[in-house]
Amino acid sequence: MRRSIMMAGAVGLTLTLAACGSDTSESEESTETTAAAEETGTLTVWVDETRQAAVESAAASFEEETGADVELVLKNFEDIRTDFIAQVPTGEGPDITVGAHDWLGELLTNGVVAPVELGDMTGDFEDVSVEAFTADGQVYGLPYAIENIALIRNTALADEAPATWDDAIAAGEESGATYPLLIQTGTEGDPYTYYPFQTSFDAPVFEQNEDGSYSPEIAMGGDNGHAYAEWLQEQGEAGLLSTDMTYDIAVEAFANGESPFIIGGPWMIESFADLDLSVDPIPTAGDDVAQPFVGVQGFYVSAQSENTLLANDFLVNYMSTDEAQTALFESGARPPALTSAADAASSDPIVAGFREVGAEAVPMPSIPEMGSVWAFWGVTEANIISGTSEPVEAWDKMISDIEGALDS
Amino acid sequence: MRPDESPARRFGPGFLVKLALMAVVNAFGVYVIISAWTAESWVILGAMAVMLVVADWVYFSRRTVPLKYIFPGLVFLLVFQIFTIAYTGWVAFTNYGDGHNSTKEQAIEALLVQNERRVERAPSVPLTVVEDGDELGFAVVREDGTVEVGSADEPLESVEATVAGGQVTDVDGWTVLDRNDVLARQGEITDLRVPVSDDPNDGSIRTQDARTGYASTSTLVYDEAADTMTDTTTGTVYTPNDDGEFEAADGSTLSVGWRVFVGLDNFTLAFSDSRYAGPFLQVVLWTFAFAIASVATTFLLGLFLASVFNDPRLRGRKIYRTLLILPYAIPGFVAPLLWSGLLNRSFGFVNQVLLNGASIPWLTDPWLAKLSLIGVNLWLGFPYMFLICTGALQSLPTDVMEAAKIDGATRLRTWREITLPLLLVSTTPLLISSFAFNFNNFALVYMLTGGGPRFDDASVPLGHTDILITMVYSVAGLDGNAPKNFGLASALSIVIFVIIATISAIAFKKTRSLEEIN
Numbered sequence: 001m002r003r004s005i006m007m008a009g010a011v012g013l014t015l016t017l018a019a020c021g022s023d024t025s026e027s028e029e030s031t032e033t034t035a036a037a038e039e040t041g042t043l044t045v046w047v048d049e050t051r052q053a054a055v056e057s058a059a060a061s062f063e064e065e066t067g068a069d070v071e072l073v074l075k076n077f078e079d080i081r082t083d084f085i086a087q088v089p090t091g092e093g094p095d096i097t098v099g100a101h102d103w104l105g106e107l108l109t110n111g112v113v114a115p116v117e118l119g120d121m122t123g124d125f126e127d128v129s130v131e132a133f134t135a136d137g138q139v140y141g142l143p144y145a146i147e148n149i150a151l152i153r154n155t156a157l158a159d160e161a162p163a164t165w166d167d168a169i170a171a172g173e174e175s176g177a178t179y180p181l182l183i184q185t186g187t188e189g190d191p192y193t194y195y196p197f198q199t200s201f202d203a204p205v206f207e208q209n210e211d212g213s214y215s216p217e218i219a220m221g222g223d224n225g226h227a228y229a230e231w232l233q234e235q236g237e238a239g240l241l242s243t244d245m246t247y248d249i250a251v252e253a254f255a256n257g258e259s260p261f262i263i264g265g266p267w268m269i270e271s272f273a274d275l276d277l278s279v280d281p282i283p284t285a286g287d288d289v290a291q292p293f294v295g296v297q298g299f300y301v302s303a304q305s306e307n308t309l310l311a312n313d314f315l316v317n318y319m320s321t322d323e324a325q326t327a328l329f330e331s332g333a334r335p336p337a338l339t340s341a342a343d344a345a346s347s348d349p350i351v352a353g354f355r356e357v358g359a360e361a362v363p364m365p366s367i368p369e370m371g372s373v374w375a376f377w378g379v380t381e382a383n384i385i386s387g388t389s390e391p392v393e394a395w396d397k398m399i400s401d402i403e404g405a406l407d408s
Numbered sequence: 409m410r411p412d413e414s415p416a417r418r419f420g421p422g423f424l425v426k427l428a429l430m431a432v433v434n435a436f437g438v439y440v441i442i443s444a445w446t447a448e449s450w451v452i453l454g455a456m457a458v459m460l461v462v463a464d465w466v467y468f469s470r471r472t473v474p475l476k477y478i479f480p481g482l483v484f485l486l487v488f489q490i491f492t493i494a495y496t497g498w499v500a501f502t503n504y505g506d507g508h509n510s511t512k513e514q515a516i517e518a519l520l521v522q523n524e525r526r527v528e529r530a531p532s533v534p535l536t537v538v539e540d541g542d543e544l545g546f547a548v549v550r551e552d553g554t555v556e557v558g559s560a561d562e563p564l565e566s567v568e569a570t571v572a573g574g575q576v577t578d579v580d581g582w583t584v585l586d587r588n589d590v591l592a593r594q595g596e597i598t599d600l601r602v603p604v605s606d607d608p609n610d611g612s613i614r615t616q617d618a619r620t621g622y623a624s625t626s627t628l629v630y631d632e633a634a635d636t637m638t639d640t641t642t643g644t645v646y647t648p649n650d651d652g653e654f655e656a657a658d659g660s661t662l663s664v665g666w667r668v669f670v671g672l673d674n675f676t677l678a679f680s681d682s683r684y685a686g687p688f689l690q691v692v693l694w695t696f697a698f699a700i701a702s703v704a705t706t707f708l709l710g711l712f713l714a715s716v717f718n719d720p721r722l723r724g725r726k727i728y729r730t731l732l733i734l735p736y737a738i739p740g741f742v743a744p745l746l747w748s749g750l751l752n753r754s755f756g757f758v759n760q761v762l763l764n765g766a767s768i769p770w771l772t773d774p775w776l777a778k779l780s781l782i783g784v785n786l787w788l789g790f791p792y793m794f795l796i797c798t799g800a801l802q803s804l805p806t807d808v809m810e811a812a813k814i815d816g817a818t819r820l821r822t823w824r825e826i827t828l829p830l831l832l833v834s835t836t837p838l839l840i841s842s843f844a845f846n847f848n849n850f851a852l853v854y855m856l857t858g859g860g861p862r863f864d865d866a867s868v869p870l871g872h873t874d875i876l877i878t879m880v881y882s883v884a885g886l887d888g889n890a891p892k893n894f895g896l897a898s899a900l901s902i903v904i905f906v907i908i909a910t911i912s913a914i915a916f917k918k919t920r921s922l923e924e925i926n
Binding site: 041066067068085086088089106108109110111112114115116117119120135136137138187188242243244246249303304306307308309310312313316317368371372374375376379383386388389397400401404405 | 509511519523525531590591597615617618663664752754771772860864867869885888
């Protein structure tokens with residue numbers, strides 16, 4: 001009896017070994033390739049769908065010239081930030097990931113990102129793009145695209161760019177379209193799209209240091225903030241701003257020719273393929289310049305990367321070329337961060353228009369405190385527009401709530 | 409079959425099938441073990457090895473007949489339930505979150521890297537990695553064409569060397585590393601700091617791509633023996649504190665911390681922040697109201713429709729039943745999004761078409777938003793209740809009904825005193841689980857109202873339709889509106905688990921008394 005069990009065991013074992021025979025050879029092969037790869041190196045890069053093709057072609061020439069392998073991992077752009085923070089410490093993270101500059105503060109406090117030394121190339125990039133990836137004097141990413149909003153004008157309905165909000169509304173009403181001007185809002189508000197109007201009242205969100213970085217001191221309170229809040233209420237009462245106007249509704253209305261103006265970014269352009277467009281500076285509501293936020297997209301290097309040399313080599317010498325930056329521009333339609341590539345892309349008047357507005361813009365704060373600001377900012381604006389809150393009172397409460405959240 | 413002759417020991421077809429299946433299981437297990445070995449995940453390797461040995465023992469031993477049946481279930485329970493719960497429990501007692509993301513070693517590493525400053529006006533120089541025995545060094549080409557070489561211990565010094573194409577190709581006393589050697593020793597090279605001179609203020613040369621180097625100085629220095637960080641510009645000394653941060657004497661801390669156990673801090677923190685005290689009570693009340701109202705409305709509507717469509721006199725019952733189940737077929741993530749569009753105040757279908765252009769703030773008025781939430785949940789949930797009630801009604805014994813009829817009971821009385829109690833016996837456990845589900849119905853609230861409209865009087869980003877689980881999501885910063893705090897999130901979800909477990913346990917105990925009717 002015992003022997004039969006032994007037999008069964010032996011047969012089972014043989015079968016097992018036979019069954020995993022193919023497995024073993026396979027894993028042997030993969031160990032071999034890893035061993036070989038350790039000599040030449042394998043870079044893991046996280047990309048999202050829009051950037052995949054562009055990074056692939058840069059990777060191909062990198063592979064050819066250095067003999068290293070580049071493995072692209074396709075991820076949802078929305079997941080990258082959290083996954084990067086969670087996975088880098090475990091050693092499972094990538095060597096390089098695409099990302100936006102406003103993640104930098106969070107990536108730094110979590111110690112997951114390493115500096116990228118651009119060296120003498122710094123001057124080849126648009127100033128604002130390098131500035132956006134700089135914290136405390138060190139650069140942490142290789143910028144590749146700049147995005148900002150502007151006034152998109154349907155030239156069939158309005159022949160000249162308005163300088164002020166009142167001009168824009170007057171021109172819009174004159175055109176006979178359903179909406180004088182479209183701006184996405186939503187019930188939670190949209191402080192990003194509204195920011196140029198706020199800056200035209202000289203009420204920036206944070207104090208800015210001399211080098212352009214932000215310090216966590218709220219600067220949008222006081223009289224300027226109140227003036228902006230009151231302006232929001234007036235326009236809300238006049239029906240020019242509405243919390244029911246979501247992104248989808250605004251884009252569709254503009255595409256149908258229901259308005260001569262929409263405030264929006266390059267990501268909207270493909271929805272307006274049938275229209276003749278012009279991209280102009282955002283009209284001012286207050287007495288100052290209307291400065292939108294600039295977002296910069298770029299590549300980060302993991303702090304726990306075992307291939308730091310390869311990763312930096314790839315970014316600084318292969319992703320910062322004209323071809324790579326132009327390829328990224330073609331797949332994403334956002335103006336390149338490399339000045340020479342941006343100049344080439346500016347032959348398109350739409351790109352040139354966004355770039356011109358971007359030159360006047362301010363980088364979106366990347367300090368971690370910004371998260372607590374978003375939570376109160378939008379809803380307060382929405383409540384003022386919809387008339388549920390009194391402007392000055394609501395604005396002051398928002399400032400104290402944000403300060404409370406920052407202190408806790 | 410003789411009593412001692414179990415299928416386990418007969419070499420029949422059954423045994424061969426088992427052998428084949430176990431071979432597959434073993435092959436999979438060995439594959440996982442090998443992968444874990446290459447990835448150096450020792451815990452997974454150990455757990456898999458133990459599970460594999462136990463599986464083989466269970467299925468090849470004669471004495472483990474009951475285990476043969478429950479073993480697969482046990483494995484899944486262990487992997488998908490016990491592990492998750494244990495991990496959540498563990499995180500709840502740590503300060504894992506933004507600023508405390510990793511280990512102390514990694515935090516120190518990050519702090520040191522973040523506090524290196526490039527020496528002002530120092531140009532980047534062409535650099536070559538060289539080696540003397542085992543010692544690595546850098547050879548750099550100065551602007552005037554001279555070559556300097558140095559290592560971690562020896563500052564840069566001029567040497568005789570050959571330069572081609574701006575890069576050093578040969579140095580006296582050193583061998584130049586080729587590209588493959590450089591890549592094989594990447595870690596050492598990026599960690600190497602070659603002092604520029606004997607004066608530490610001149611900084612040290614470092615490189616990130618092994619082609620160019622630049623001089624930088626560190627403003628933070630870590631003393632391993634004393635376990636302290638020193639800021640070289642101000643002289644401030646930071647020592648590690650209990651919260652997993654470096655802290656100076658004046659209480660200021662360095663930005664990157666690490667994960668430590670904080671005991672019950674997360675549990676007390678959740679209830680000690682005064683800003684949350686008022687909204688918290690409202691959120692709890694609404695969570696109970698929402699869960700109870702959802703179960704009650706869906707069950708009543710489902711029961712009513714089930715009773716109506718169970719009547720054999722109704723024609724085309726099958727068609728009606730199929731149509732009624734349709735909302736159940738729409739994914740629970742998509743339906744709330746659809747409804748949030750339909751209920752938009754100015755552009756939504758409900759106001760525009762059904763109500764002829766009225767502008768009713770369905771999702772932005774506190775009470776209407778609550779009503780909309782329950783209404784949408786009713787639309788989503790009644791088909792489920794309809795299905796289980798139909799099933800339960802059809803399985804009721806007909807003899808009891810006949811007996812009641814013979815005894816002269818009215819239809820209403822039969823329904824109230826026989827049908828309903830019998831129905832409740834089989835549906836109550838499902839009602840309890842439905843309550844537990846709705847208590848945590850995150851997707852619906854998040855997709856439909858996002859918790860809004862906000863409380864006017866509160867100083868925290870919470871709204872009238874927030875339930876406990878969406879509150880946790882926001883408080884712990886998982887929505888990006890506050891620094892992330894996974895420890896707090898885990899602690900709060902354990903609190904929610906305790907609430908639901910208690911209610912369910914009590915409710916199940918009550919149902920036993922219902923079963924006694926049978």
